[in-house]
Amino acid sequence: MLKISHVSKTFNRGTINERRALTDIHFEMDKGDFVTVIGGNGAGKSTLLNMIAGVYPIDCGTIFLDGVDISRKPEYKRAALLGRVFQDPMLGTAADMQIDENLALAARRGRSRGLSWGVTKKEREEYREKLAQLGLGLEDRMTVKVGLLSGGQRQALTLLMAALREPKLLLLDEHTAALDPKTAAKVLELTEEIVEGGGLTAMMVTHNMRDAIHIGNRLIMMHEGRIIYDVRGEEKKGLTVADLLEKFEQASGGTLDNDRMLLA
Amino acid sequence: MIISILKAMQGAVGQGALWGIMALGIYITYRILDIADLTVDGSFALGGCTCGILLAEIGLDPVAATLIASLAGVAAGAVTGILHTQCRIPAILAGILTQLGLYSVNLRILGKSNQPLLKVETVFNGIVDATGLEKAWVSILVGVVVLIMLIAVLYWFFGTEMGSAIRATGSNENMARSQGMNTNFYKILGLAVSNGLVALSGALISQHQGYADVKQGIGAIVVGLASIIIGEVLFGKRRNFAVKLSAVVLGSCIYRIIVAVVLQMGLNTDDMKLFTAALVAVALSVPTFLEKRRQAASYSESGEGGKTC
Structure with a gap:
């Protein structure tokens, strides 16, 4: 379904702020895969999703989605194949327009x-x-401007919008991180319903290790722009948070630093 | 005295209706696309000059000349849109560049700085001759007919898929792109439609005032903003789109009435631009001060007295 080969990205190349965000990424996903993505600060998790979505151009490599070469297509054209939900609930919906219009x-x-x-x-x-x-009562408020909804409601709506046209790939970039714990749990539950119910292929960046283990059928860990650990199926289900931390230390030679990472 | 004021009012409403067309154009960029488009001063004069030369030198049919002038405005808006989206020039600067360039373009079109239109056939004197109505009534009639058609078309257009995409682009560009909208295209489209309306207004105004002038667009953007804001302050931020558009037009008429009144009261016409700038500054700051006052009045330290915080 998704095939990424030799993809690299360096921001601010040739300046003092040069930052290598992705280094020679190779990654494939099958149809129906639900991959969770974890990693420390600046590991390249969001960059990876943004490269697939076409937010910035890639420096080299190719990205194929459903057999189509999307490596150099503009963001709005790739959108035909993708569904996206962002960390900031304000980003995914048009606040000045009604729910039904969105x-x-x-x-x-x-x-x-x-x-x-x-x-x-x-x-x-x-x-x-x-x-x-x-189950949020939004069906009776269809002509309300989206700007009047809460963050959780907007995120649930964005999720529904992302899945509405059955995307080839659903990209979820820490989409519950800005919500309170109760709302986050609700949105996560909806996510599983929508992805599994619709048989969608999805990638979800999360800082919650427990969610990363329990949700989906595959987990990848990123560090300094590389995928350092890739686990799936039964092996993934059997993981514990402690296992993940250990894997991280083995693969990176350091301790995991993510100031928002929830270890519990 | 009273009769002269009433006469002035009548003229003001007619002018307000014709300038209201421009205000509708500015509404599209300022409120829907969320872009302060300074092309307006140039495209307003472009409409007037294009129409003026077509009437005076070529002797074209007034309606055709007005439509061609509007298309010139569409092109001017598209230039700003391309500078902004393809060359990544900030919208305000892109508009200023087009506006500046248009000054020379307008001089070239007109071949001089001013072209009288008193002896040529215009939309207005054509109707005056045909119906025998007074000119002030004809300008109100033309303005109202054009405005009703425009508001109906805009109401329809911004309800279509294409119009919705322009609204989404103005509301949240990130969302629009992630939902597959080519936001660059919709910005160019919005700017083109907007400046087409502005040039249409410029063409009608020059026919109405009896001359086309390369300087007729100076301060047009501020007059348009004044109309939008007066409309919003007086009629509130209503939900229905057609009502919002009508409020803009009424704002334009009220602006003209205010101008007519202060001129009657003896304001020097040279001071008009300063007056307009001050009026817009006041109108823009009124909502802010009202909100501050409301906030201060409702504040209580302890939350006592049944007030919930």
Whole structure:
């Protein structure tokens, strides 16, 4: 499904602020894989997701998604194949537009936008059902501006929008990190429902090691722009937080430093 | 005295309607795309000069001349859009560059700095001759008819997929891109539509005032902002889009009435620009001060007296 070969990225090349963010990444994912991504500060987790999404151009290498070479496509064109949820709940939705309008924008991802109505009556009924499944009561507030919703509600909505057109790959970049623990748990639960229920392929960056172990079928650990540990299936399910810390020390020769990492 | 004030009012409403078309254009960039587009001063004069030369030198049909002038404005907006999105020049600077360049373009088009249009056929005197109505009434009539059509078209357009994409681009560019919208394209489109309306207004104004002038656009952006803000202050931030657009037009009329009143009261026309700048500065700061006062009034140290914090 996803095939990344020889991808590297250096920011501010040739200046005093030069920073190597990704070093010769090779990575493949099968259809239906749900990969969690962990790592210390500046390990390249978010950069990896941003490179796949096309936020910045890659310096070298290729990225294939579902057999399509997306290495040099602009962000808005790759969006046809991707669903994305960001760490900041403000980033994924248009605050000045209504809930149904936001969903309608997402429903047209990858299609040409013409002069027919931005939201149709038929769509609204469909959205009402989908929103009801979130269990947040948003189905009765479809004409409310998204800016009036809470962070958790906006994140749940973004998740629904990301999955609306059945993306080839869902990219979740610490999408529960800015939420309070209770809301984060709820959004995470929704994430599992949507990914597993829809049979989606997904990558989720998280700073919660326990979530990283319990969610998905595969886990990768990154350090200084490289993937240093890759585990899947039964072996992954049997991991403990202590195992992960040990693996990290073995592979990197140092202790894990992530100021937000939850070890518990 | 009263009759002269009423006459002035009548003229003010007619002018307000014609300038209101420009304010609608500015609304698209300022409120929907969230860009302060300074192309406006140039594209307003571009509309006036293009229309003026087509009427005076070529003797084109006034309606056709007005439409061609609007298309010139569309092109000017697209230039700003391309400078901003493809060359990554900050929007304000991109607008200033186009505006400056347009000054020379307008001089070239007109071939001089001023072109009288009193002896040529315009949209207005055509209707005056045909109906025998007074000119002030004709300008109100033309303005209102054009505005009703424009508001209907804009209401429809910003409800379509394309219009929604422009709104999303203005509201959250990051979201728009991640949902597959080519935000550069929608910014260029929005700027083009906006400046097309501005040039349309410029073309009608020059026909109405009886001359086209390369300087007729000076301060147009501030007048447009004044209309938007007066509309919002007086009519509140309503939800319905058609109501919002109508408020902008009413703001434009009220601005013209204010101008007519202060001129009647003896303000020197040379001081008009300073007055407009001060008016906009005051209108922009009123919401801030009201909010501060409300905040101060509702503050209580202990949260006593049934107030919940």
